[in-house]
Amino acid sequence: MIRVYFVGTGGGAPSPYRSLPSYLIRREGFYALFDCGEGTQRNLMEYRLGIMSIKLIGITHMHGDHVLGLPGLIQTMGLLDRKEPLYIMGPKAIKDFIERTSELTGFRAPFEIRFIDSYEDENIRIYKFPTCHTIESYGYIFEEKERKGLDVEKLRRDGINDWQILRELKAGKEVRFNGKTLKPEDYIIVKPAIRVAYTGDTSYCEKVIDSVKGVNLLLHDSTFLDEKDAREWGHSNAIDAATVAKQAEVKRLALIHISSRYRDTSQFVRLASRIFDKVFVPEDLSYYILDREP
Template identity: 40%
Template sequence: MLRVTFLGTGGSLPTRNRNPSAVMVNREGELILFDCGEGTQQQMMRAKTGMMSLSSIFISHFHADHFLGIPGLIQTMSFMGRKEPLVIYGPKHTREFTELFRALGYFNLKYEIRGVDLKPGDVVEGDGYVIRALETVHSIPSLGYALVEDMRPGRFNRERAVELGVPPGPLFAKLHRGEPVEVEGKTVRPEEVVGEPRPGRTIVYTGDTRPCEAVLEASRDADLLIHDGSFADEMADWAEESMHSTAGEVAALAKDAGVRQLVLTHVSSRYSDDVEPIINDSKKIFENVIVAEDLMELEIPLRQE
Protein backbone atom coordinates (compact mmCIF):
# COMPACT_ATOMS: atom_id res chain seq x y z
CA MET A 1 0.00 0.00 0.00
CA LEU A 2 1.15 3.50 -0.81
CA ARG A 3 -1.45 6.11 0.15
CA VAL A 4 -1.05 9.89 0.07
CA THR A 5 -3.34 12.07 2.21
CA PHE A 6 -3.35 15.82 1.70
CA LEU A 7 -3.82 17.23 5.19
CA GLY A 8 -3.13 20.85 4.30
CA THR A 9 -3.14 22.39 0.83
CA GLY A 10 -3.22 26.14 1.43
CA GLY A 11 -0.54 28.66 0.57
CA SER A 12 0.91 30.82 3.35
CA LEU A 13 -2.42 31.63 5.01
CA PRO A 14 -5.06 29.16 6.18
CA THR A 15 -8.54 29.63 4.72
CA ARG A 16 -11.89 28.16 5.70
CA ASN A 17 -11.28 25.35 3.15
CA ARG A 18 -7.53 24.87 3.34
CA ASN A 19 -5.09 24.24 6.18
CA PRO A 20 -1.39 25.10 5.83
CA SER A 21 0.93 22.61 4.17
CA ALA A 22 1.05 18.97 5.27
CA VAL A 23 1.12 15.75 3.26
CA MET A 24 1.00 12.29 4.84
CA VAL A 25 2.35 9.19 3.12
CA ASN A 26 1.30 5.78 4.41
CA ARG A 27 3.68 3.15 3.07
CA GLU A 28 2.79 -0.34 4.23
CA GLY A 29 1.59 1.07 7.56
CA GLU A 30 4.57 3.36 8.16
CA LEU A 31 3.54 7.03 8.30
CA ILE A 32 5.83 9.69 6.85
CA LEU A 33 4.84 13.36 7.08
CA PHE A 34 6.05 16.02 4.66
CA ASP A 35 5.70 19.44 6.27
CA CYS A 36 3.49 20.05 9.28
CA GLY A 37 1.61 23.33 9.18
CA GLU A 38 -0.60 24.65 11.96
CA GLY A 39 -3.53 22.34 12.72
CA THR A 40 -2.00 19.24 11.13
CA GLN A 41 -2.84 16.99 14.09
CA GLN A 42 -6.53 17.88 13.82
CA GLN A 43 -6.43 17.12 10.11
CA MET A 44 -4.87 13.75 10.91
CA MET A 45 -7.81 13.05 13.22
CA ARG A 46 -10.34 14.13 10.59
CA ALA A 47 -8.68 12.00 7.93
CA LYS A 48 -8.24 9.08 10.36
CA THR A 49 -4.66 8.60 9.24
CA GLY A 50 -3.47 7.78 12.74
CA MET A 51 -0.36 9.37 14.20
CA MET A 52 1.30 6.87 16.53
CA SER A 53 2.89 5.04 13.58
CA LEU A 54 4.53 8.25 12.41
CA SER A 55 8.21 7.46 11.90
CA SER A 56 9.52 10.75 10.56
CA ILE A 57 8.71 14.32 9.57
CA PHE A 58 10.43 15.99 6.62
CA ILE A 59 10.38 19.80 6.74
CA SER A 60 10.86 21.59 3.44
CA HIS A 61 11.78 24.98 4.96
CA PHE A 62 11.26 27.17 7.99
CA HIS A 63 8.42 29.41 6.91
CA ALA A 64 5.81 29.16 9.64
CA ASP A 65 3.08 27.62 7.49
CA HIS A 66 5.26 24.54 7.02
CA PHE A 67 6.32 23.68 10.57
CA LEU A 68 4.13 25.33 13.22
CA GLY A 69 2.06 22.17 13.67
CA ILE A 70 5.01 20.19 15.03
CA PRO A 71 4.96 21.32 18.69
CA GLY A 72 1.32 20.39 19.20
CA LEU A 73 1.65 17.11 17.34
CA ILE A 74 4.67 15.86 19.29
CA GLN A 75 3.07 16.74 22.61
CA THR A 76 -0.23 15.05 21.72
CA MET A 77 1.66 11.87 20.88
CA SER A 78 3.41 12.09 24.26
CA PHE A 79 0.06 12.45 26.05
CA MET A 80 -1.14 9.37 24.14
CA GLY A 81 1.76 7.30 25.47
CA ARG A 82 4.13 7.24 22.56
CA LYS A 83 7.44 5.51 23.35
CA GLU A 84 9.02 5.11 19.91
CA PRO A 85 11.53 7.73 18.78
CA LEU A 86 10.64 10.30 16.13
CA VAL A 87 13.10 11.74 13.63
CA ILE A 88 12.61 15.22 12.16
CA TYR A 89 14.56 15.92 8.97
CA GLY A 90 14.96 19.23 7.23
CA PRO A 91 17.36 21.92 6.01
CA LYS A 92 19.98 23.67 8.10
CA HIS A 93 18.87 24.44 11.69
CA THR A 94 16.51 21.46 11.93
CA ARG A 95 18.66 19.92 14.66
CA GLU A 96 18.66 23.18 16.63
CA PHE A 97 14.90 23.52 16.16
CA THR A 98 14.35 20.02 17.53
CA GLU A 99 16.68 20.53 20.48
CA LEU A 100 14.47 23.39 21.66
CA PHE A 101 11.78 20.89 22.59
CA ARG A 102 14.17 19.11 24.90
CA ALA A 103 15.42 22.39 26.33
CA LEU A 104 11.89 23.57 27.17
CA GLY A 105 10.85 21.50 30.17
CA TYR A 106 7.23 22.35 29.38
CA PHE A 107 7.10 19.65 26.74
CA ASN A 108 8.31 16.86 29.06
CA LEU A 109 8.20 14.35 26.21
CA LYS A 110 8.09 10.65 27.06
CA TYR A 111 9.92 9.61 23.89
CA GLU A 112 13.03 10.65 22.02
CA ILE A 113 12.93 13.15 19.19
CA ARG A 114 15.96 13.72 17.03
CA GLY A 115 16.65 16.41 14.45
CA VAL A 116 18.78 15.82 11.37
CA ASP A 117 20.04 18.57 9.06
CA LEU A 118 19.98 17.56 5.41
CA LYS A 119 21.54 19.10 2.34
CA PRO A 120 20.70 18.49 -1.33
CA GLY A 121 21.81 15.02 -2.37
CA ASP A 122 21.55 13.48 1.09
CA VAL A 123 19.71 10.16 1.27
CA VAL A 124 17.63 8.80 4.16
CA GLU A 125 17.27 5.02 4.00
CA GLY A 126 14.00 3.36 4.97
CA ASP A 127 12.67 -0.19 4.88
CA GLY A 128 12.26 -0.83 1.16
CA TYR A 129 12.71 2.77 0.06
CA VAL A 130 14.93 5.83 0.24
CA ILE A 131 14.09 9.51 0.56
CA ARG A 132 16.41 11.86 -1.32
CA ALA A 133 16.76 15.54 -0.44
CA LEU A 134 16.45 17.85 -3.45
CA GLU A 135 17.69 21.38 -3.97
CA THR A 136 14.72 23.71 -4.45
CA VAL A 137 14.55 27.43 -5.19
CA HIS A 138 12.75 29.54 -2.61
CA SER A 139 13.30 32.76 -0.66
CA ILE A 140 15.04 30.92 2.21
CA PRO A 141 17.02 27.64 2.32
CA SER A 142 14.63 24.89 1.28
CA LEU A 143 14.47 21.26 0.26
CA GLY A 144 12.18 19.01 -1.72
CA TYR A 145 12.04 15.26 -1.27
CA ALA A 146 11.79 12.19 -3.51
CA LEU A 147 10.52 8.97 -1.97
CA VAL A 148 11.84 6.16 -4.18
CA GLU A 149 10.96 2.54 -3.54
CA ASP A 150 13.47 -0.26 -4.10
CA MET A 151 13.38 -2.22 -7.32
CA ARG A 152 10.98 -5.15 -7.26
CA PRO A 153 11.70 -8.69 -8.52
CA GLY A 154 10.68 -9.38 -12.09
CA ARG A 155 7.63 -11.41 -13.03
CA PHE A 156 7.80 -15.09 -12.09
CA ASN A 157 7.27 -17.44 -15.04
CA ARG A 158 5.34 -20.27 -13.40
CA GLU A 159 4.95 -22.30 -16.58
CA ARG A 160 8.69 -22.21 -17.30
CA ALA A 161 9.48 -23.22 -13.71
CA VAL A 162 7.22 -26.27 -14.01
CA GLU A 163 8.82 -27.17 -17.35
CA LEU A 164 12.19 -27.15 -15.59
CA GLY A 165 10.85 -29.58 -12.99
CA VAL A 166 10.34 -27.16 -10.08
CA PRO A 167 7.30 -28.22 -8.05
CA PRO A 168 4.88 -25.44 -7.00
CA GLY A 169 5.47 -24.33 -3.41
CA PRO A 170 8.39 -22.98 -1.39
CA LEU A 171 10.92 -23.42 -4.21
CA PHE A 172 8.95 -20.95 -6.32
CA ALA A 173 9.33 -18.32 -3.60
CA LYS A 174 13.03 -19.08 -3.24
CA LEU A 175 13.62 -18.56 -6.96
CA HIS A 176 11.62 -15.35 -6.91
CA ARG A 177 13.86 -14.07 -4.11
CA GLY A 178 16.85 -14.60 -6.38
CA GLU A 179 18.14 -17.86 -4.93
CA PRO A 180 18.97 -20.94 -7.07
CA VAL A 181 17.30 -24.26 -6.23
CA GLU A 182 18.27 -27.89 -6.70
CA VAL A 183 15.73 -30.16 -8.44
CA GLU A 184 16.48 -33.80 -9.20
CA GLY A 185 20.21 -33.22 -9.27
CA LYS A 186 20.18 -30.11 -11.44
CA THR A 187 20.32 -26.43 -10.59
CA VAL A 188 17.59 -24.05 -11.65
CA ARG A 189 18.72 -20.45 -11.57
CA PRO A 190 16.47 -17.43 -10.91
CA GLU A 191 17.26 -15.81 -14.26
CA GLU A 192 15.72 -18.83 -16.00
CA VAL A 193 12.28 -18.17 -14.53
CA VAL A 194 12.25 -14.55 -13.31
CA GLY A 195 12.04 -11.53 -15.60
CA GLU A 196 13.92 -8.25 -15.38
CA PRO A 197 13.59 -6.28 -12.11
CA ARG A 198 10.70 -3.82 -12.07
CA PRO A 199 10.77 -0.30 -10.63
CA GLY A 200 9.09 0.56 -7.39
CA ARG A 201 7.05 3.74 -7.05
CA THR A 202 8.34 7.29 -6.84
CA ILE A 203 6.68 10.28 -5.16
CA VAL A 204 8.23 13.75 -5.36
CA TYR A 205 7.21 16.50 -2.93
CA THR A 206 8.62 19.96 -3.59
CA GLY A 207 7.52 22.22 -0.77
CA ASP A 208 7.66 25.87 -1.91
CA THR A 209 9.79 26.46 -4.97
CA ARG A 210 10.24 27.90 -8.39
CA PRO A 211 10.41 25.25 -11.13
CA CYS A 212 13.98 23.97 -11.03
CA GLU A 213 16.37 21.45 -12.53
CA ALA A 214 16.71 19.25 -9.44
CA VAL A 215 12.96 18.68 -9.22
CA LEU A 216 12.76 18.04 -12.95
CA GLU A 217 15.44 15.36 -12.81
CA ALA A 218 14.04 13.70 -9.68
CA SER A 219 10.57 13.63 -11.26
CA ARG A 220 11.47 11.82 -14.45
CA ASP A 221 8.95 8.99 -14.88
CA ALA A 222 7.71 9.56 -11.31
CA ASP A 223 4.36 8.08 -10.31
CA LEU A 224 3.34 11.26 -8.50
CA LEU A 225 4.68 14.81 -8.43
CA ILE A 226 3.28 17.05 -5.67
CA HIS A 227 4.36 20.56 -6.61
CA ASP A 228 3.91 24.12 -5.42
CA GLY A 229 1.14 25.46 -7.67
CA SER A 230 0.39 28.66 -5.82
CA PHE A 231 -0.83 30.78 -8.70
CA ALA A 232 -2.53 30.84 -12.07
CA ASP A 233 -0.41 32.05 -14.96
CA GLU A 234 -1.86 35.57 -14.72
CA MET A 235 0.23 35.98 -11.54
CA ALA A 236 3.52 34.95 -13.17
CA ASP A 237 5.37 38.11 -12.14
CA TRP A 238 4.35 37.75 -8.50
CA ALA A 239 5.15 34.03 -8.54
CA GLU A 240 8.67 34.84 -9.68
CA GLU A 241 9.09 37.61 -7.11
CA SER A 242 7.77 35.51 -4.21
CA MET A 243 9.67 32.40 -5.38
CA HIS A 244 6.63 30.22 -6.02
CA SER A 245 5.30 28.56 -9.18
CA THR A 246 2.39 29.02 -11.56
CA ALA A 247 0.19 26.21 -12.80
CA GLY A 248 1.46 26.48 -16.36
CA GLU A 249 5.10 26.43 -15.30
CA VAL A 250 4.59 23.28 -13.25
CA ALA A 251 2.57 21.59 -15.99
CA ALA A 252 5.44 22.19 -18.42
CA LEU A 253 7.89 20.66 -15.96
CA ALA A 254 5.62 17.64 -15.42
CA LYS A 255 5.29 17.10 -19.16
CA ASP A 256 9.04 17.34 -19.67
CA ALA A 257 9.67 14.89 -16.82
CA GLY A 258 7.05 12.40 -18.02
CA VAL A 259 5.35 12.14 -14.63
CA ARG A 260 2.27 9.96 -14.41
CA GLN A 261 0.23 12.16 -12.09
CA LEU A 262 0.63 15.81 -11.09
CA VAL A 263 -0.97 17.33 -8.00
CA LEU A 264 -0.77 21.08 -7.44
CA THR A 265 -0.84 22.26 -3.85
CA HIS A 266 0.06 25.30 -1.69
CA VAL A 267 -2.85 27.09 -3.36
CA SER A 268 -2.95 30.85 -2.78
CA SER A 269 -5.85 32.18 -0.72
CA ARG A 270 -6.91 34.30 -3.71
CA TYR A 271 -8.23 31.05 -5.23
CA SER A 272 -9.97 29.82 -2.07
CA ASP A 273 -13.38 29.76 -3.76
CA ASP A 274 -12.39 29.04 -7.36
CA VAL A 275 -9.42 26.99 -8.55
CA GLU A 276 -10.58 26.95 -12.17
CA PRO A 277 -7.88 29.41 -13.29
CA ILE A 278 -5.20 27.10 -11.90
CA ILE A 279 -6.65 23.89 -13.32
CA ASN A 280 -7.31 25.48 -16.73
CA ASP A 281 -3.79 26.84 -17.07
CA SER A 282 -2.24 23.49 -16.18
CA LYS A 283 -4.49 21.35 -18.38
CA LYS A 284 -3.53 23.35 -21.46
CA ILE A 285 -0.13 21.69 -21.13
CA PHE A 286 -0.50 18.54 -19.02
CA GLU A 287 -3.77 16.64 -18.80
CA ASN A 288 -3.30 14.34 -15.80
CA VAL A 289 -3.37 17.05 -13.14
CA ILE A 290 -5.40 17.64 -9.96
CA VAL A 291 -5.55 20.65 -7.68
CA ALA A 292 -5.29 19.19 -4.19
CA GLU A 293 -8.05 19.61 -1.63
CA ASP A 294 -7.76 19.11 2.12
CA LEU A 295 -8.32 15.48 3.17
CA MET A 296 -8.03 14.23 -0.43
CA GLU A 297 -6.49 10.75 -0.69
CA LEU A 298 -4.63 9.06 -3.53
CA GLU A 299 -3.62 5.41 -3.77
CA ILE A 300 -0.47 4.91 -5.82
CA PRO A 301 -0.63 1.50 -7.52
CA LEU A 302 2.30 -0.68 -8.41
CA ARG A 303 3.19 -0.63 -12.07
CA GLN A 304 2.14 -3.66 -14.04
CA GLU A 305 4.98 -3.73 -16.56
Protein backbone atom coordinates (compact mmCIF):
# COMPACT_ATOMS: atom_id res chain seq x y z
CA MET A 1 0.00 0.00 0.00
CA ILE A 2 1.20 3.47 -0.87
CA ARG A 3 0.08 6.70 0.73
CA VAL A 4 0.62 10.01 -1.06
CA TYR A 5 0.54 13.01 1.27
CA PHE A 6 -0.18 16.35 -0.35
CA VAL A 7 2.00 18.42 1.95
CA GLY A 8 1.98 21.61 -0.12
CA THR A 9 -0.16 21.97 -3.24
CA GLY A 10 0.45 25.59 -4.23
CA GLY A 11 3.10 27.05 -6.49
CA GLY A 12 5.13 30.22 -6.95
CA ALA A 13 4.19 31.97 -3.71
CA PRO A 14 2.43 30.57 -0.65
CA SER A 15 -1.10 31.70 0.17
CA PRO A 16 -3.21 31.29 3.30
CA TYR A 17 -4.80 28.29 1.53
CA ARG A 18 -1.87 26.47 -0.04
CA SER A 19 1.75 25.91 0.89
CA LEU A 20 4.67 25.63 -1.49
CA PRO A 21 5.26 22.33 -3.31
CA SER A 22 6.01 19.21 -1.34
CA TYR A 23 4.67 15.64 -1.60
CA LEU A 24 5.51 12.74 0.61
CA ILE A 25 5.09 9.19 -0.63
CA ARG A 26 5.13 6.50 1.98
CA ARG A 27 5.33 2.75 1.61
CA GLU A 28 5.47 0.98 4.97
CA GLY A 29 8.51 2.47 6.73
CA PHE A 30 9.96 4.02 3.57
CA TYR A 31 9.35 7.76 3.19
CA ALA A 32 10.31 9.69 0.07
CA LEU A 33 9.78 13.44 -0.12
CA PHE A 34 9.43 15.17 -3.47
CA ASP A 35 10.29 18.86 -3.50
CA CYS A 36 10.73 20.89 -0.38
CA GLY A 37 9.30 24.38 -0.61
CA GLU A 38 9.66 26.79 2.26
CA GLY A 39 7.45 25.68 5.17
CA THR A 40 7.61 21.97 4.33
CA GLN A 41 9.10 20.83 7.64
CA ARG A 42 6.41 22.68 9.59
CA ASN A 43 3.69 21.00 7.52
CA LEU A 44 5.28 17.58 8.01
CA MET A 45 5.18 18.15 11.75
CA GLU A 46 1.55 19.14 11.57
CA TYR A 47 0.89 15.86 9.76
CA ARG A 48 2.91 14.05 12.45
CA LEU A 49 5.07 12.57 9.74
CA GLY A 50 8.42 11.96 11.36
CA ILE A 51 11.00 13.84 9.34
CA MET A 52 13.65 11.39 10.51
CA SER A 53 11.86 8.63 8.58
CA ILE A 54 12.55 10.39 5.28
CA LYS A 55 15.09 8.26 3.44
CA LEU A 56 15.11 10.03 0.10
CA ILE A 57 14.41 13.52 -1.20
CA GLY A 58 13.80 14.12 -4.90
CA ILE A 59 14.01 17.70 -6.12
CA THR A 60 12.42 18.51 -9.50
CA HIS A 61 14.29 21.74 -10.27
CA MET A 62 16.09 24.64 -8.65
CA HIS A 63 13.30 27.25 -8.56
CA GLY A 64 12.99 28.63 -5.05
CA ASP A 65 9.41 27.52 -4.44
CA HIS A 66 10.59 23.89 -4.76
CA VAL A 67 13.87 23.96 -2.93
CA LEU A 68 14.16 26.72 -0.32
CA GLY A 69 12.85 24.51 2.48
CA LEU A 70 15.58 21.94 1.96
CA PRO A 71 18.53 23.48 3.87
CA GLY A 72 16.26 24.02 6.88
CA LEU A 73 14.96 20.46 6.79
CA ILE A 74 18.48 19.04 6.59
CA GLN A 75 19.56 21.26 9.47
CA THR A 76 16.66 20.04 11.66
CA MET A 77 17.54 16.43 10.84
CA GLY A 78 21.05 17.26 12.04
CA LEU A 79 19.83 18.92 15.25
CA LEU A 80 17.76 15.81 15.96
CA ASP A 81 21.00 13.86 15.64
CA ARG A 82 20.25 11.86 12.55
CA LYS A 83 22.87 9.24 11.80
CA GLU A 84 21.31 7.45 8.84
CA PRO A 85 22.38 8.54 5.37
CA LEU A 86 20.00 10.69 3.33
CA TYR A 87 19.59 10.04 -0.39
CA ILE A 88 19.13 13.07 -2.60
CA MET A 89 18.11 13.12 -6.26
CA GLY A 90 17.71 16.18 -8.44
CA PRO A 91 19.22 18.46 -11.07
CA LYS A 92 23.00 18.92 -11.24
CA ALA A 93 22.97 22.10 -9.12
CA ILE A 94 21.39 20.43 -6.09
CA LYS A 95 24.70 19.20 -4.68
CA ASP A 96 26.26 22.66 -4.92
CA PHE A 97 23.18 24.25 -3.38
CA ILE A 98 23.26 22.00 -0.33
CA GLU A 99 27.02 22.30 0.13
CA ARG A 100 27.09 26.09 -0.29
CA THR A 101 24.16 26.79 2.06
CA SER A 102 25.69 24.47 4.60
CA GLU A 103 29.03 26.30 4.34
CA LEU A 104 27.53 29.81 4.45
CA THR A 105 25.25 29.07 7.38
CA GLY A 106 28.00 27.34 9.33
CA PHE A 107 26.15 24.05 9.59
CA ARG A 108 27.58 20.60 9.01
CA ALA A 109 25.20 17.67 8.77
CA PRO A 110 26.28 14.88 11.15
CA PHE A 111 25.08 12.29 8.65
CA GLU A 112 26.07 11.34 5.14
CA ILE A 113 24.25 12.85 2.16
CA ARG A 114 24.37 10.58 -0.88
CA PHE A 115 23.60 12.13 -4.24
CA ILE A 116 22.09 9.49 -6.51
CA ASP A 117 20.44 9.31 -9.94
CA SER A 118 17.87 6.63 -9.20
CA TYR A 119 16.93 4.37 -6.31
CA GLU A 120 16.01 0.71 -6.17
CA ASP A 121 15.51 -1.91 -3.47
CA GLU A 122 13.55 -5.15 -3.46
CA ASN A 123 10.17 -3.36 -3.18
CA ILE A 124 10.58 0.10 -4.67
CA ARG A 125 11.99 1.90 -7.68
CA ILE A 126 12.33 5.69 -7.94
CA TYR A 127 13.50 7.35 -11.13
CA LYS A 128 13.41 10.69 -12.95
CA PHE A 129 12.06 11.75 -16.30
CA PRO A 130 12.58 15.07 -18.13
CA THR A 131 9.81 17.69 -18.18
CA CYS A 132 9.34 20.91 -20.19
CA HIS A 133 10.07 23.89 -17.93
CA THR A 134 12.22 27.02 -18.14
CA ILE A 135 15.31 25.42 -16.53
CA GLU A 136 16.68 21.86 -16.12
CA SER A 137 13.72 20.03 -14.64
CA TYR A 138 12.59 16.46 -13.89
CA GLY A 139 9.52 14.60 -12.83
CA TYR A 140 9.60 11.47 -10.68
CA ILE A 141 8.09 8.01 -10.76
CA PHE A 142 7.66 6.16 -7.47
CA GLU A 143 7.00 2.51 -8.19
CA GLU A 144 6.04 -0.31 -5.90
CA LYS A 145 7.26 -3.30 -7.90
CA GLU A 146 5.01 -6.05 -9.14
CA ARG A 147 4.80 -9.01 -6.84
CA LYS A 148 4.25 -12.69 -7.48
CA GLY A 149 2.33 -14.83 -5.04
CA LEU A 150 0.67 -18.25 -4.95
CA ASP A 151 -3.04 -18.48 -5.72
CA VAL A 152 -4.04 -19.84 -2.33
CA GLU A 153 -7.69 -20.36 -3.29
CA LYS A 154 -6.89 -22.47 -6.33
CA LEU A 155 -4.34 -24.54 -4.40
CA ARG A 156 -6.95 -25.25 -1.75
CA ARG A 157 -9.54 -26.21 -4.38
CA ASP A 158 -7.04 -28.61 -5.97
CA GLY A 159 -6.17 -30.09 -2.58
CA ILE A 160 -2.52 -29.05 -2.67
CA ASN A 161 -1.04 -28.16 0.70
CA ASP A 162 2.35 -29.89 0.75
CA TRP A 163 4.82 -27.10 1.52
CA GLN A 164 7.51 -28.67 -0.67
CA ILE A 165 5.20 -28.55 -3.67
CA LEU A 166 4.25 -24.98 -2.84
CA ARG A 167 7.90 -24.03 -2.65
CA GLU A 168 8.69 -25.58 -6.05
CA LEU A 169 5.72 -23.89 -7.68
CA LYS A 170 6.69 -20.55 -6.18
CA ALA A 171 10.19 -21.02 -7.53
CA GLY A 172 8.64 -21.44 -11.00
CA LYS A 173 9.20 -25.20 -11.32
CA GLU A 174 6.83 -27.90 -12.58
CA VAL A 175 5.87 -30.52 -9.99
CA ARG A 176 4.37 -34.03 -10.23
CA PHE A 177 1.35 -34.47 -7.97
CA ASN A 178 -1.16 -37.39 -7.97
CA GLY A 179 0.04 -38.49 -11.39
CA LYS A 180 -0.40 -34.99 -12.88
CA THR A 181 2.11 -32.30 -13.78
CA LEU A 182 1.38 -29.02 -12.02
CA LYS A 183 2.50 -25.95 -13.96
CA PRO A 184 3.66 -22.95 -11.93
CA GLU A 185 1.89 -20.46 -14.24
CA ASP A 186 -1.45 -22.03 -13.22
CA TYR A 187 -0.84 -21.29 -9.55
CA ILE A 188 1.06 -18.01 -9.53
CA ILE A 189 -0.74 -14.70 -9.57
CA VAL A 190 1.03 -11.49 -10.45
CA LYS A 191 0.01 -8.46 -8.46
CA PRO A 192 0.77 -5.52 -10.73
CA ALA A 193 3.13 -2.69 -9.86
CA ILE A 194 1.68 0.55 -8.49
CA ARG A 195 3.13 3.72 -9.95
CA VAL A 196 2.76 7.34 -8.91
CA ALA A 197 4.12 10.12 -11.12
CA TYR A 198 4.86 13.70 -10.07
CA THR A 199 5.70 16.20 -12.80
CA GLY A 200 6.95 19.15 -10.78
CA ASP A 201 6.67 22.22 -13.05
CA THR A 202 5.99 21.57 -16.72
CA SER A 203 4.12 22.88 -19.70
CA TYR A 204 2.19 20.43 -21.90
CA CYS A 205 4.97 18.00 -22.76
CA GLU A 206 5.24 14.93 -25.03
CA LYS A 207 8.14 13.61 -22.92
CA VAL A 208 5.87 13.62 -19.88
CA ILE A 209 3.13 11.73 -21.73
CA ASP A 210 5.64 9.04 -22.73
CA SER A 211 7.03 8.76 -19.19
CA VAL A 212 3.77 8.55 -17.23
CA LYS A 213 1.89 6.04 -19.44
CA GLY A 214 -0.68 4.10 -17.40
CA VAL A 215 0.39 5.29 -13.93
CA ASN A 216 -2.11 4.80 -11.11
CA LEU A 217 -1.89 8.42 -9.99
CA LEU A 218 -0.49 11.43 -11.83
CA LEU A 219 0.27 14.65 -9.97
CA HIS A 220 0.44 17.20 -12.79
CA ASP A 221 1.24 20.90 -12.85
CA SER A 222 -1.97 22.93 -13.20
CA THR A 223 -0.73 26.34 -12.19
CA PHE A 224 -3.44 28.06 -14.19
CA LEU A 225 -7.08 27.43 -14.99
CA ASP A 226 -7.32 28.01 -18.75
CA GLU A 227 -4.85 30.80 -19.48
CA LYS A 228 -3.42 30.26 -22.93
CA ASP A 229 0.00 31.66 -22.03
CA ALA A 230 0.71 28.96 -19.40
CA ARG A 231 3.17 27.37 -21.84
CA GLU A 232 5.25 30.56 -22.13
CA TRP A 233 5.83 30.41 -18.37
CA GLY A 234 6.79 26.74 -18.50
CA HIS A 235 3.55 25.73 -16.80
CA SER A 236 0.27 23.99 -17.59
CA ASN A 237 -3.36 24.89 -17.20
CA ALA A 238 -6.08 22.44 -16.15
CA ILE A 239 -6.84 21.57 -19.79
CA ASP A 240 -3.17 20.74 -20.54
CA ALA A 241 -2.99 18.50 -17.46
CA ALA A 242 -6.23 16.68 -18.38
CA THR A 243 -5.04 16.21 -21.97
CA VAL A 244 -1.79 14.62 -20.74
CA ALA A 245 -3.74 12.35 -18.36
CA LYS A 246 -6.03 11.25 -21.19
CA GLN A 247 -3.26 10.65 -23.71
CA ALA A 248 -1.14 8.77 -21.18
CA GLU A 249 -4.18 6.72 -20.08
CA VAL A 250 -3.43 7.24 -16.40
CA LYS A 251 -5.89 5.98 -13.80
CA ARG A 252 -6.33 9.21 -11.83
CA LEU A 253 -5.20 12.81 -12.01
CA ALA A 254 -4.41 15.27 -9.22
CA LEU A 255 -4.08 18.92 -10.27
CA ILE A 256 -1.32 20.57 -8.29
CA HIS A 257 0.97 23.66 -8.15
CA ILE A 258 -2.18 25.81 -8.08
CA SER A 259 -1.29 29.50 -8.36
CA SER A 260 -1.96 31.61 -5.27
CA ARG A 261 -4.33 33.76 -7.34
CA TYR A 262 -7.06 31.08 -7.07
CA ARG A 263 -8.95 30.35 -3.91
CA ASP A 264 -11.88 28.38 -5.32
CA THR A 265 -10.72 25.45 -7.46
CA SER A 266 -14.10 24.01 -8.46
CA GLN A 267 -13.64 25.44 -11.97
CA PHE A 268 -10.39 23.47 -12.32
CA VAL A 269 -12.23 20.19 -11.84
CA ARG A 270 -15.16 21.25 -14.01
CA LEU A 271 -12.93 22.23 -16.90
CA ALA A 272 -10.50 19.29 -16.67
CA SER A 273 -13.25 16.70 -16.33
CA ARG A 274 -14.60 17.54 -19.79
CA ILE A 275 -11.42 15.87 -21.07
CA PHE A 276 -10.53 13.46 -18.25
CA ASP A 277 -13.09 12.86 -15.55
CA LYS A 278 -11.07 11.01 -12.90
CA VAL A 279 -9.62 14.26 -11.65
CA PHE A 280 -9.39 16.09 -8.33
CA VAL A 281 -7.66 19.05 -6.71
CA PRO A 282 -6.09 17.92 -3.44
CA GLU A 283 -6.00 20.26 -0.46
CA ASP A 284 -2.90 20.73 1.66
CA LEU A 285 -2.60 18.13 4.40
CA SER A 286 -4.75 15.55 2.69
CA TYR A 287 -3.67 12.14 1.43
CA TYR A 288 -4.52 9.50 -1.13
CA ILE A 289 -4.18 5.74 -0.70
CA LEU A 290 -3.22 3.32 -3.48
CA ASP A 291 -3.48 -0.41 -3.04
CA ARG A 292 -2.78 -3.29 -5.39
CA GLU A 293 -5.65 -4.66 -7.40
CA PRO A 294 -6.57 -8.17 -6.21
